[in-house]
Amino acid sequence: MYQNFTKRDDSAMELLDALCSMPNARSVVELSLSPNFKHQYPSVYKAIAAAGWKEVGLPALIGQYLAPPKERSYWLFGVDGTPQKRQFAYTLSDRGYVYYPNPVGCNKPITIGHEYSTVALLPELGPQMAKSWVVPLSTRRASTDDDKELVGAEQINALLDDPELPWYEELAVDVGDSRYSKPAYLHAVHQDHADLVTIAKVRSNRTLYHYLAPPEEKPTHRPAFKGKAFKLHDPDTHTQPDETLVLKLEPQKKRREHKVLIEVWEDMTMSGKNKPKRIPMENYPFRLVRITCFDQDGNEVYSKPWWLIVVGQRRQELSLEDVYRSYTSRSRLEHFFRFGKQKLLLNAYQTPETEREENWWRVVHLAYLMLWMALPLTQHLPRPWERNLPEHKRKIITPAIVQRDFSRLISQFGSPAKDPKPRGKSPGRKKGFHLPPRGRHPVVYKGST
Structure with missing residues (x-):
């Protein structure tokens, strides 16, 4: 990783070490107080701005260390989006209205900010691994001009098209919520990938259709493909x-x-789309799955059953238990976002530059990847009041425990970053120099005019 940084490689590496070993930091600049960050606090911002984070590809770094699945016959991926709340950043460009859960029931669940899409590998878990572990592979901001789900489709396509990655031309499954059951997303990921199967939730008010197979003889008109509703x-x-x-x-x-x-x-099957371009959903028949959960008394756990669709040419290779286990693994992405925001300051970088905000999201994903790589070397160190908890008695390793023990690993193995050298005092700005005020950007509203 260290050799992939184009500029400020030492401060960038120290920033990652500090982020991985300082779970109680409340702001990004507070990472400069970590013993693993030997530069001064301005180097935190300089490293985020100029280290070339975009060129550090997560799949290329981690691909050779990923073991093929043993219990499953396929690679499992999760795709999801999460908001970056920035309603008061008036000088930040390309802000829009994004989904944001609101605890007050009478308010709309929206906020002003950016939306980020993340694709992660959901690996098989070892006996001492917590169920929340994922392997982040790609993160990207969805601009206000982008379709958020199609951004996720582009990320999936980039991962599947890379011949250097271990899942190339092997059976892969991606899971997503109801946003990823739209025809545009399904067409984007399946038109060129015969080895991909998508498991997505569908809303309970949707109308689907029984699929009518095309006739053997070539018809004189377009044959119907939708049967009974x-x-x-x-x-x-x-x-x-x-x-x-x-x-x-x-x-x-x-x-x-x-x-x-x-x-x-x-x-x-489902209805296709004709605008802005035609999406022929007759090419993508699927399996419709209904899942109903019951408690020990025989009562339904949820008010409504889950409706899932299983799309892909190799969809029959997944058993019904595979479909259920794969979809329930999607919740690990929610754990990743929560841990990233609470312990890795994922949404804490308050910058007026959109590019630097994107860089920071890449920094956090890299830091989580370092925690995952350090998992086999971690010592289980529960706090005194945690020793009697069942998960700690079984010595289950969570991302928080790895972060708590990361300083010990750095002290034992060292860091490739070189110690900073004093370069003299900077002359600073000339007397009377004034920076021009930053331009303010309006909030982009995508609605009917």
Whole structure:
């Protein structure tokens, strides 16, 4: 990693070491107080601005260290977006209205800021690995001109098209929430990837259709591909499922689910799109899966069942249990975002420069990747009041525990960064020099005019 920095490589490496070993930092500049950051505090900002973070590719760094899956027959990826709240950054460019959960029920769940898309590998977990571990592979800001889901599609395509990565031309599965069940996303990721299977949630008010196979003889007109309507919210339109599976889950302290009923309907389809360009959804038939969770008393855990679609030419290679296990693994991305914002200052960098904000998101993803690489060397060091907790008795290693032990690893193995050398005092700005005020940018509103 160190040799990939183009400028300020020493301060950039020390910044990563400080971020990985200082879980109690409340601001980015406070990282300069870490013993692992030997430069002065202005070097924090200079490293973020000029180290060439965009050229440091996460997949190229980590690809050779990723073991192929053993329990699964496929590589599992997760894609999701998260907001960067910047409603008072008036000089920050390209701010828009983004989704942001609001605890006050009468308010709309939106804020002003940026939206970032992240793709991560959801690896198989070892016996002492916490269930929250992911391997971040790509992060990118979705501009106000971009379709947020298509940004995720471009990230998925870039990962699958790289022949140097271990999952090239192997079966891969990506999981996403209901935003990634739209035709534009499905067409973007599946038109060139026969080895990809997408598992996405669909809203319970959608109308899907039974798929009509094209006739053997070439018709004189466009054949119909949509059969009888299947309205998810209307049980009268539901046909008998093609397959049913009941899973009994092992009891856990925080798990309410005791039994899971999985039902599947084969060969379903949805309406395509004609604008701004045609999206032929007849080329992408899918499996429709309904998942209903029950507690120990036989009551439904959730008010509505989950509706999932399984899209891809190799979708039949996934069992119903694979579909359920893969989709529930998607929650690990939520743990990653929460840990990044609480412990790695993911959304704490208050800068008026959009490019530097993007650099900081790459810094945090690199820091998390360093924590994942340090996982096998970490010593389990619970706090005194945590020693009797069940997860600590089993010595489960979480990202927070690795961050707590990272300073010890740095002291043992050292850092490739060279010690700073005094260069004399800078002459500074000339007397009477005044910086011009920064330009203010309006908030971009994407709505009907």
